[in-house]
Amino acid sequence: MLITAPSPARAGTGENAPPRAADGSPWLLLAAVVLLLIGAGGLVHANTVGRTPSTEPGRPSPTAPVPEPWGDDVLAAAEFSGLPAPIVAAQLDVESRWDPRAVSPAGARGLAQFVPRTWERYGRGDPFDPERAIRAQGAYLKDLRRMVRILGPDSAEEEIVLVLAAYNAGPTVVLAHGGVPPYAETRDYVARIQELAATRYAGVCAC
Template identity: 55%
Template sequence: MINRRTLIGGGAGLVLGGLAIPLFLGPGPHHDQSPGTVGPGCTPTGQGLRAQAVPRQEWVPALEAAARVAGIPAQFLAAQIEAESGWNPEAVSAAGARGLAQFMPGTWDQYGNGADPFDPVAGIRAQGRYLHDLRGRIAGITGQDPQRLVFAAYNAGPGTVLKYAGIPPFRETQSYVAKILDLAQRVYSAECAGTGPLELRPGKGAWVHPLPHSRLTSGYGPRPCPAGAACNPWTTFHFGLDFSTGRGRATGRGAMVVAPTALRITLVQELAGGYGSRIMARCLLEPGYIFDFHHFALGSMLVHPQQEIEAGTGLGIEGNTGNSTAAHLHFQVIKPESNDRQMIHADTIDPTPILVEKGIL
């Protein structure tokens, strides 16, 4: 029997037997206190837990002990607890998940060692044991960030992660993983604590979805070779996010793609192959990252190089040009030091955390 639960504060699916029922997970809470700054190369894999960010200091030793059991730094366990229960040891979800770590009764019977599910220390210990088991079940996947994979397995099921050989292309799972990694870096890591989302921290401002009323169809990272595409390093690792409205199935022309924030256009290319019709632009908010939009319908692009535009300005129509099997938008984020015209894939970073932070995913 597959257990299902709805988690307090947004909702995620607890998984057993490699299956889950995905639910929407909204963006995480924003923290106003800024204990430090994030250096340009900082990642959330440091080993230091920022103990003062944990609401009850008597929980810190349990977190550190559970982290040793799980083989995952303690700041990730703290971030997951915030995502699950908001640090409320009395939390009960609509589906019956209980306690700080939000275990369903059947899973608690397996990992709770006979303790009270509302005992916060017991919940943290069970969390460590469960994450340890998940790590073991996905150990065959190599060359990827184990923290991302284990939380993807927690949300979508280890069987699903094995099937996709990485984080599956589910909006809810990708948002859940991004939220935990963001909190681990921004709030709970002594070495990386700062004010911005994971990896990409443009300045404040209003953001909109680059393809409104679309769904995420492929996430950043390794993936199986898409059906109908030639298998090569560019198709088996996805260097951005794909969004589709489904409106271009018959004609190859979908909905309007818009600027997610204020941009300066740097490149407009009308191409039938490769990336297809393409627009590149620099974010006008610090620190000036480059955004790359691919696969516009031929003849649909509405902007020109050096033009400065506001959030929500139309860029062109979602299309199927280039190496594409259906009408969609491919959205990439590129490091600011990269050359606008000579971008290499090593310059890309995962756009998911910034879109989660801005409330888009």
């Protein structure tokens, strides 16, 4: 704070001149106290405004190791689909290795690897937009859960396996086989997601 003293030529003159003690010391003491209080208040403000537990230096993000820009999107997709956040995160890792520009030989695109016809139903706008891709992933997973319930899974874990298999091989194939189809690619896909969800992404949560 910049404090300016009255001009020497006008000090002590005129109607608005402040009263002055004989030696000036009480006013100097009062000014010092005020400055100390202002400085302390500014220090507290600087150290509290805009700080949350998840952003404090040295504290890991609750969605690590999900790339920082997409942590909240993964949590939202998990909540919408009803699947655990570690499963949703691990699936994106297996699908695209977190590369939003990924394109498969079959023409699947983006973080969640949607083929054009599936994107037309569940996506909005650009499939290479990470936020839109994760949102569409959550919507598709929710629908797949509804579809595989026809098979009557015995547990939440079995339902997750069926949903992941349907995401990879297609729900029609899973329903036709009455479960995970005998495709090496699909079975490996499900196993890799389960392993990553239990290890690398086990700590991903909305805590």
